[in-house]
Amino acid sequence: MPRSRFLLKAPLWGLALFTGAKSFIANPLIGSERLNRRGLHVWRVKAASRIMRWRMAMLSRGVPTAEREAYLRDGYLLKQNFLSPELFARLKAELETVHDHGPGEVRECCQGDTRTHRVLLDPETLSELPVTKQVLADPQLKRLLRFCAGHRRLPIVHLEKVFNGARVSEEADPQKSLHVDTFQPTMKFWLYLEEVSERNGPFMFVPQSTQLNKGRLDWEYHMSLTAREHTNRYTQRGSFRVEGGALARFGLNAPALFRVPANTLLIADTFGMHGRGPAEAGNSRLALWGMSRTTPFLPLPGLGGEWLNRLQYRVLKAERARDDKRAAARGVESSWHVVTRDSSRGQDPS
Template sequence: MASTPLMRAMAPFFAPIWCAQLLTGAKSFVDNPLIGSSRLNHWGLHVARLRLAHAMSDRRRAGLAGAVDPADRAAFDRDGVVEIRNFLPDAIFAALQQQILAYRGPARETVQGDAVTRRLALDGTARQAIPAFADFHQDRRWRGLSRYVASFDIEPLLYIQSILPRRHDAPPDPQTQFHSDTFYPNMKAWLFLEDVPMESGPFAYVRGSHRLTPQRIAWERERSLAVRDGTCRLSARGSFRVEESELAALGLPAPTRFAVPANTLLIADTFGFHARAQASVPATRIELWAYGRRNPFRPLTGWDVWSLPGIAERRIPLRWWLGDKAARIAPQPWRPVGHKGPADE
């Protein structure tokens, strides 16, 4: 995106903000002209941020490793994704499944291409209505692994999420193209409440793509030089897309598609390449969905005020409220759709 006269005129005012963002998780090559500068990235800016963020993540993870089951840690370090079937005891999972499917609360939806995603916040009201959630939330294996993958001792954002049947009058869902969420390690997780067959469009992940190899560094550098002026809007905003045909040159295997039974936990570092596989039949997928991300350059592993009880469960309603208030400046992608259940049409 070319510099405009207005941008050049405003540069002295925004320059301190743009500089400060270099030591945050800011990733957009179009919103920050320093991050998007081909000259600075030719000199190594993007690669320097990439290397530093991953080095700090490795250091934080080393301090969290003791709380993780050794087999889970080995699987994650090797693959970047961990699959655990029969995660909860049968009776607890049955109660959790029943309570979530019966729950109705303030829902938000977003549309990406032909896909509609619905989320309900697991706030204080939802947690009271779903008492079995506490068994998952307090599970030692979940807490240790989710924090290790995120590289922070933080409470992730937690939602009830539904992937609804695809619309037939829209372009393809951009989440079906393999991509990296951002330039630094972060965590997403899914506890599937129903079976996820192959035809319903399961989560797909390129094992080992979370590692910062020489091939990946070279690929990231090349993307950083041209992505700002490319045709892919999401790549230009820092979520680099990758073609499956490129994986072999990066020393990576073909993607794994996780068609799994209910009560499977998947947890992944989404710096690694991942996608939502194409569905061949109309289907609704219901899951607990978790998301853990902080400033990658933050040296402290813990001491997170947003993880404190009484605050953590209020974060999602607060984020939605702030998004609504700022909608005139920045579009709010999650629109309120009233009180709904996760499986409502």
């Protein structure tokens, strides 16, 4: 890169260190072996975690102590029989029709032999789904999600259907390898609408891997020195993949598989080491899915309110429309592209 261009962009790269930017190849400062050898990446990890703990403490009121302690200790929270049997039956009946009949558009992401379908449950779509709207409006659930996310803004929610072994691919599904999403705490949740086992792909998580103990920090330091030149493109972009033998080498726990019945709520911090477990080809699983990733160095838990909730969905839809337009100009599909319901069964037509 010409020196003049480097000097022009350097202030922006410097400011990005205090945002959620994570790519080791897009930002030469984040990817600098020299700076990371002196502790830049580990400092960002520590600072983001400490600030998140501070924000979570401000949002802890009304969340049972046992649930707070479990999430902070283990990096996840598991609640079976989350809804009453009657309410869960109504929720499942309502959402089982959404993927095939609407409302909302179906978007698909293809990774390896897996097709993942999601329907965005924005306020307009929820207005046609009264049971789902009731469940998501529950004050106790909202308090819990805000605490785990460390922010007053509620997560963006989708209906998610994962089709395993649904397409021919020479590449492996990157979600089926242990990894971390980013350097900062990130909350994701699943309310499973059907039983989950090795048949359809259980969630995989390394318990307590969100703890900033010596092993985890040593692993972060090690990865920060090699990420920019790593052979895995996801690691290069800041979503580190856990290499074989790393858990034992750095003294971390073995991964656990979450085989759970329907009507189980799982909330996980995907800064922890996690992945999609093994599954049999031709099987799928259906869940209410949500995610919240906030600005990592914001010391306060931000704003909430319905207006902000609506705004974040509008921003996401605008970003997807932009991605569609850019992909179309290149003659390809965007990573999350719209599929028609006639072709949204998740199976490879070949």
